[in-house]
Amino acid sequence: MLSLTAVCKGYASSEGRVAVLDGVSLSLAAGETLALTGESGSGKSTLLHLCAGLDAPDAGRIAVAGRPMGRSDAERAALRRGTVGLVFQQFNLIPSLDVAANLAFQARLAERHDPRWQAELTAALDLGPLLSRYPEELSGGQQQRVAIGRTLAARPALVLADEPTGNLDETSGDKVMALMLRLVAETGAALLMVTHSPRLAAQLDRRVHLRGGRLS
Numbered sequence: 001m002l003s004l005t006a007v008c009k010g011y012a013s014s015e016g017r018v019a020v021l022d023g024v025s026l027s028l029a030a031g032e033t034l035a036l037t038g039e040s041g042s043g044k045s046t047l048l049h050l051c052a053g054l055d056a057p058d059a060g061r062i063a064v065a066g067r068p069m070g071r072s073d074a075e076r077a078a079l080r081r082g083t084v085g086l087v088f089q090q091f092n093l094i095p096s097l098d099v100a101a102n103l104a105f106q107a108r109l110a111e112r113h114d115p116r117w118q119a120e121l122t123a124a125l126d127l128g129p130l131l132s133r134y135p136e137e138l139s140g141g142q143q144q145r146v147a148i149g150r151t152l153a154a155r156p157a158l159v160l161a162d163e164p165t166g167n168l169d170e171t172s173g174d175k176v177m178a179l180m181l182r183l184v185a186e187t188g189a190a191l192l193m194v195t196h197s198p199r200l201a202a203q204l205d206r207r208v209h210l211r212g213g214r215l216s
């Protein structure tokens, strides 16, 4: 579902060019869940952004669902829209849309809006009573449940999550995490999740650690 081969990425800095990823190879099968850990600044978000096609590697290859990630922004955006779902720490809900419209937004863009599946997600995520509210009227945990529902409503084959429960307290974070894992399993999607928490990482099928630009 996801494969990275000898991926390198660096950034220009005042001290010259700094390599962040230095030959990263990784593969993730359909339905598999993988936790990516590493110290702050080790390059976890950089790696996730490359997998999402939000940026391009300097060298190496990335393929999603058997299709090579294109070099142009437009090609990468098309692949992302059809296949990849993102759940980030910032929920990025659309402030002018109510919860129901936020939930449907990405599925509509991907031309996969399915009212029955959206109703199932709404029930599983306990969002029924909140459907006509706007994002600013929701708590952090409620916003995160909407963000997860919106991503899964489009039935992505690959879900990329960056510290999805990072700004929730431990109890709400655990609940949201358990729900996300259950729903990801129900859709058969593969999940790559960045986390600082060994406790959360332990709940996934596999774990990899990023250090010195390489995975172990």
Ligand SMILES: Nc1ncnc2c1ncn2[C@@H]1O[C@H](COP(=O)(O)OP(=O)(O)OP(=O)(O)O)[C@@H](O)[C@H]1O
Pocket: 011, 012, 020, 038, 039, 040, 041, 042, 043, 044, 045, 046, 047
């Ligand atoms: N656009 C950019 N331009 C320059 N340097 C960048 C850019 N993005 C990230 N970096 C640098 O690359 C390194 C890796 O950053 P990245 O955000 O991927 O780390 P991370 O492991 O996700 O960190 P954290 O856990 O703190 O979020 C850092 O040293 C960061 O300063």
